[in-house]
Amino acid sequence: MKSKFSLQLKLAVLGGAVVLGGQALAAGQPAEVAASMAAGRPYISTEMLVQFRSGASAAEKRAAAALIGARPLKTLRSGVSRGNVEGELQLVQVPTAIGVAKAMQALAALPGVEFAEPNWTYTHMATSNDPYYLNNQLFGMYGDATTPANAFGSQAGEAWAAGHTCNSDIYVGIIDEGAMFAHEDLAANFWTNPFDPVNGADDDGNGLVDDIHGWDFANGDNTTADGATDDHGTHVGGTIAGVGGNGKGVAGVCWSAKLISAKFLGRNGGTTANAIAAVDYLTDLKTRHGLNLVATNNSWGGGGFSAALRAAIERANAANILFVAAAGNESNNNDLLPSYPGSYDNANIISVAAISATGALAGFSNFGASSVDLGAPGVAIFSTVPVSSKGKVVSGYASYNGTSMATPHVAGAAALYASTHPGATALQIKSAILGSVVATPSLAGKTATGGRLNVSGF
Secondary structure (H helix, E strand, O other): OOOOOOOOOOOEEEOOEEEEOOEEEEOOOOHHHHHHHHOOOOEEEEEEEEEEOOOOOHHHHHHHHHHHOOEEEEEEEOOOOOOOOOOOEEEEEOOOOOOHHHHHHHHHOOOOEEEEEEEEEEEEOOEEOOOOOOOOOOHHHOOOOOOOOOOOOOOHHHHHHOOOOOOOOOEEEEEEOOOOOOOOOOHHHEOOOOOOOOOOOOOOOOOOOOOOOEEEOOOOEOOOOOOOOOHHHHHHHHHHHOOOOOOOOOOOOOOOOEEEEEEOOEOOEEEHHHHHHHHHHHHHHHHHHOOOEEEEEEOEEOEOOOHHHHHHHHHHHHOOOEEEEEOOOOOOEOOOOOOEOOOOOOOOEEEEEEEOOOOOEOOOOOEOOOOOOEEEEOOOEEEEEEEEEOOEEEEEEEEEEOHHHHHHHHHHHHHHHHHHOOOOOHHHHHHHHHHOOEEOHHHOOOOOOOEEOOHHHO
């Protein structure tokens, strides 16, 4: 339900090069990258991702760096890593005098280079309400027949009433900010890594020492919860799998799923390089250790097209992991102006718009008749957050808006479906979610299904 080339490009092609703002991009670069740069998507001005071809020699890699005066910063995927047939992926520093656009043009002509692209920056897709708006509204979990009732909720309450509250052998990755794993409504559902206990050693051989609840790729350490600033990732976690039936706070769509934190967003956003590392980290946990990781929640966006990130999402697809993504908060038509990562055409992506308690498409929400799949509750969503109190970080709750808040309703739905359909593939779970939507007038012609999330439908 995605259209890879939906954006109508208006780019001047001169002598085999695409001209953007006076700088030329080589003809070999993806048109989507050129379009993203033309649209002003933000990226780090002195960094670039370079994907080398499989079998590229050390001499070819040195020649590429020398050509543009680049300094390698990090190898994101080794050419000899487990199952990697794509060649080495490097993050490099580009001299300011050359700039990313010219460096991309120069490297595209080299035989050992598959592609080079910007290191885009991303932000979360949420906005917060007045803090006094903490009034226990959980319309996102309500259904037609629940008490209280709201037909435009996810119908999760009806699924719970039928005995479908999830189980603890289902895992969901939170690719986001960190999350407060000690929160009173999340602690029982946060994953503790049995493969790498805290002992100062990398016991599971993934290159990360003591990744006990996940990993912080933004700061390069295992402290995935960094205080009250990690409110966004914590809020997402509560909607997916806040503990249900415990008499505290909120309940997530899936009451007992295990959450894994793959932090790549800091207060100033995150980069493509760290997003790729986060996606691959979770894929590795499933493929090497057999975790029943059914989905990742991706409530972020704002960067441009990245072939390297798309490839990482495809590796997750091969491992049967859904990639549930926010459609974006720019009030845009994603068919005309793609919002990544939700606009990639990978089969495992579900792109989510936000609706209000009245069933209206949220005014901030992006949409797209072919590029956004469905709507879910995303306005005035009450969930878990960390709160600073008397010098300590304590459990709290807050109401946020955004496609960021709609997305975890769908990720939780994926976990709920998987709990009652053992062995279901990513595409089967996606088909069940999209096939059970309720037709909604505000989403007709705005999403591919024309409907809203309905977890009681499966």
